[in-house]
Amino acid sequence: EEQLVESGGGLVQPGGSLRLSCAVSGFTFSNYWMTWVRQAPGKGLEWVASIKPDGSEQYYVESVKGRFTISRDNAKNSLYLQVNSLRAEDTAVYYCARTWSAFDIWGQGTMVTVSS
Amino acid sequence: EIVLTQSPGTLSLSPGERATLSCRASQSVSNNYLAWYQQKPGQAPRLLIFGASIRATGIPDRFSGSGSGTDFTLTISGLEPEDFAVYYCQQYGSAPFTFGPGTKVDIK
Numbered sequence: 001e002e003q004l005v006e007s008g009g010g011l012v013q014p015g016g017s018l019r020l021s022c023a024v025s026g027f028t029f030s031n032y033w034m035t036w037v038r039q040a041p042g043k044g045l046e047w048v049a050s051i052k053p054d055g056s057e058q059y060y061v062e063s064v065k066g067r068f069t070i071s072r073d074n075a076k077n078s079l080y081l082q083v084n085s086l087r088a089e090d091t092a093v094y095y096c097a098r099t100w101s102a103f104d105i106w107g108q109g110t111m112v113t114v115s116s
Numbered sequence: 117e118i119v120l121t122q123s124p125g126t127l128s129l130s131p132g133e134r135a136t137l138s139c140r141a142s143q144s145v146s147n148n149y150l151a152w153y154q155q156k157p158g159q160a161p162r163l164l165i166f167g168a169s170i171r172a173t174g175i176p177d178r179f180s181g182s183g184s185g186t187d188f189t190l191t192i193s194g195l196e197p198e199d200f201a202v203y204y205c206q207q208y209g210s211a212p213f214t215f216g217p218g219t220k221v222d223i224k
């Protein structure tokens with residue numbers, strides 16, 4: 001069964017950092033683009049970043065450029081999102097998603113709360 | 117950036133009725149790379165439709181997508197109790213891969 005499991009969320013002060021992880025199983029991770037999508041409480045979905053199968057290209061939404069870094073370790077079947085210089089508006093559930101025919105498989109999400 | 121607008125914001129219907137949801141793009145969506153997702157409270161989104169009209173694996177045939185260019189439609193032909201949820205359209209043809217604001221389908 002194809003599965004994505006996020007971890008690493010939590011409560012962090014403004015300006016702080018976290019590293020989100022997404023552990024993948026049930027499919028050949030190295031064949032797929034992967035993506036992070038977030039959802040602020042009570043709000044809609046926002047695409048955050050995507051990465052090519054070999055990690056050689058990354059794309060980001062403008063609001064996180066220079067602060068967030070998407071990466072992957074194909075040997076460990078894992079996707080990461082390093083989130084730095086966090087702001088209150090980054091508070092959200094962060095989902096990882098396999099990216100092939102659109103975003104076809106999603107994890108359950110990990111909550112990031114930015115508050116003092 | 118392609119801006120997606122969904123209408124209506126809320127659709128109040130009864131089980132068995134037909135639901136028609138609209139998604140309009142501010143510019144043409146490349147290769148009709150338009151997807152629809154369903155999200156229920158406390159759950160991750162689920163892919164329903166990709167490529168504007170192709171049902172994802174395991175999606176019942178009461179869900180259908182149509183449209184091209186800038187105007188797209190999701191139709192649910194005969195609402196089941198489990199279909200009451202929020203529906204998002206998304207374009208994945210060009211970065212940033214934007215989502216619409218969603219349409220909530222609730223029980224009348």
